Amino acid sequence: MKCVLLGATRGCGLETLLNLHRAGHECYLLARNSTAAAETLSAQGVPANSPLLHIIQGDAFEAGDVRRLFTAAGEVDSVMFSLGTLPPPSS
Ligand SMILES: NC(=O)c1ccc[n+]([C@@H]2O[C@H](COP(=O)([O-])OP(=O)(O)OC[C@H]3O[C@@H](n4cnc5c(N)ncnc54)[C@H](OP(=O)(O)O)[C@@H]3O)[C@@H](O)[C@H]2O)c1
Secondary structure, three states: OEEEEEOOOOHHHHHHHHHHHHOOOEEEEEEOOHHHHHHHHHHOOOOOOOOOEEEEEOOOOOHHHHHHHHHHHOOOOEEEEOOOOOOOOOO
């Protein structure tokens, strides 16, 4: 299955991504800080070079970023939207 995830660098979205990846599903993740996202996922056993993982840098409130995410993913089977309200960890 090919999945798009928004809000999966922390919290319940991250847990969902980890379970999807573990089950062999391809994940396209939008992340405001792609470097931090890659480090988080790597620490959880998902290397940034996993063929099942695609991290797209961007903000869910920027239409152009969301368009790039879905263009990169192409036709998808599921979309998970799990945005929180906290600022990015780096700010
Ligand atoms: N946790 C719970 O027990 C629980 C229970 C019921 C419902 N919910 C709901 O589930 C949702 C997520 O909750 P959570 O506790 O898992 O949240 P969280 O830990 O705060 O995580 C929020 C996620 O949203 C991302 N995000 C926020 N604004 C973004 C933006 N503009 N562009 C891209 N990514 C953005 C964050 O990315 P960054 O790393 O860049 O900040 C992070 O990955 C919320 O709507 C919450 O109300 C949560």
